[in-house]
Amino acid sequence: MKKHARLQDRPEIECTFNVIGPAGSFFIVEAETDNKKAFENTMRKYFNKVGGFRFASEASAVQSWFQQKGVLTVKAELKGKPVGLEQMEEVGIELDCEDVVLIESGDRTFELLCQPDRLSDVEHKLTSKG
Structure with missing residues (x-):
């Protein structure tokens, strides 16, 4: 019960991850989490299982290929x-x-x-x- 109360007190953080995938594909992952680093590690684990994915070093590198509609x-x-x-x-x-x-x-x-x-x-x- 105490852990549940602590989780409720943690603020949600909006974060964006820019990912370059196989065959020149691009992904923008927008998420809400209480722990950005843990979420990023989880994403890396799953992307590594599939293979061919890497996180872009600059956000604009991926976002320039998209338009928000x-x-x-x-x-x-x-x-x-x-x-x-x-x-x-x-x-x-x-x-x-x-x-x-x-x-x-x-x-x-x-x-x-x-x-x-x-x-x-x-x-x-x-x-x-x-």
Whole structure:
């Protein structure tokens, strides 16, 4: 019981690890932990089991290859009828989305891409449209 109380008192630390993997792949691992060093050691252990991974010495070395985006995945219907890609693109333009992608044509699932700080606004406006 005392150990549980001590764990609750420890603050969570947000940390980011930049990893270079096999075949020129890049990974950004974002985590919340109470012990950054222990978490890093655990990750190293698992990456070493797989092989071909190493931690980048500079954060910018990996992060420069990524863009942070807000992504909404929706199954689109309007009054019980499926929505086409053109209709969804019009909605995306109205909502100031960067891109609209049809990811599954069978059930009309779309991804709307926007700036991360606009994600909740786009979601709210999309919900209010029905």
